[in-house]
Amino acid sequence: MDVFAALASPVRRELTALLLDGPRPVNDLAAHFTMSRPSVSEHLKVLRDAGLVTEQRHGRQRIYRLEPAPLRELSEWLTPYERFWREKLASLRELLDEEDGTA
Amino acid sequence: MDVFAALASPVRRELTALLLDGPRPVNDLAAHFTMSRPSVSEHLKVLRDAGLVTEQRHGRQRIYRLEPAPLRELSEWLTPYERFWREKLASLRELLDEEDGTA
DNA sequence: TTGACAAGTAGGAGAACACCTACCTATTGT
DNA sequence: ACAATAGGTAGGTGTTCTCCTACTTGTCAA
Numbered sequence: 001m002d003v004f005a006a007l008a009s010p011v012r013r014e015l016t017a018l019l020l021d022g023p024r025p026v027n028d029l030a031a032h033f034t035m036s037r038p039s040v041s042e043h044l045k046v047l048r049d050a051g052l053v054t055e056q057r058h059g060r061q062r063i064y065r066l067e068p069a070p071l072r073e074l075s076e077w078l079t080p081y082e083r084f085w086r087e088k089l090a091s092l093r094e095l096l097d098e099e100d101g102t103a
Numbered sequence: 104m105d106v107f108a109a110l111a112s113p114v115r116r117e118l119t120a121l122l123l124d125g126p127r128p129v130n131d132l133a134a135h136f137t138m139s140r141p142s143v144s145e146h147l148k149v150l151r152d153a154g155l156v157t158e159q160r161h162g163r164q165r166i167y168r169l170e171p172a173p174l175r176e177l178s179e180w181l182t183p184y185e186r187f188w189r190e191k192l193a194s195l196r197e198l199l200d201e202e203d204g205t206a
Numbered sequence: 207t208t209g210a211c212a213a214g215t216a217g218g219a220g221a222a223c224a225c226c227t228a229c230c231t232a233t234t235g236t
Numbered sequence: 237a238c239a240a241t242a243g244g245t246a247g248g249t250g251t252t253c254t255c256c257t258a259c260t261t262g263t264c265a266a
Contacts, residue, residue: 036227039225041245060232060243071181078174078177078181084174085175128212130211
């Protein structure tokens with residue numbers, strides 16, 4: 001449900017990063033962590049509940065796949081703030097221009 | 104320090120949203136919440152530690168101002184995933200085109 | 207200088223989180 | 237049918253989070 005909360009954990013961000021390279025089964029993902037496999041499963045459940053990943057059963061494996069839709073929401077959340085840092089950059093540029101002028 | 108963790112709380116996202124309209128003193132911010140003012144102060148501390156806001160003392164008030172830099176980091180974190188949802192959109196478009204062709 | 211006000215800090219209670227080990231379920235290959 | 241494998245679930249524990257009220261600090265105004 002809550003994308004922000006789901007991505008608050010470094011472990012879960014690492015999981016999404018791993019899934020950038022393509023869908024992977026749980027064991028494959030768990031191999032990248034020192035923590036126990038069940039704990040990784042729990043993290044995957046949080047990502048699932050947030051809609052960030054989906055699982056597809058393939059024999060006895062469950063293949064996890066990244067779902068970008070919630071990240072798009074995040075990107076949209078971010079847009080009103082973009083204007084903000086552009087302004088910041090603009091005023092920085094002005095400052096530099098002034099420095100340049102007086103130097 | 105951790106922008107993701109700072110934004111995981113709906114209260115803190117609301118605070119950053121309020122600061123989009125410009126810098127505000129704590130009482131002004133706290134008025135938008137049902138929770139106690141000290142609790143809002145604590146949330147502001149988390150945002151400060153994440154670099155998302157800065158305070159400037161003005162008499163007995165402390166004016167909080169939004170700092171967009173960490174949000175830019177977030178935006179940069181997001182970029183590798185953008186490719187992903189563009190692909191998703193593209194394949195959706197293809198699907199629609201096929202539907203169109205066979206219909 | 208004293209009272210009022212803005213806002214942070216202290217300490218504590220309860221909820222949520224993140225781990226763990228042990229166990230259960232489903233599937234596959236022999 | 238049975239052993240092995242993939243992976244989820246249960247239950248417990250320690251830690252972190254979030255809220256509270258009470259208190260402290262700094263500033264302004266009378």
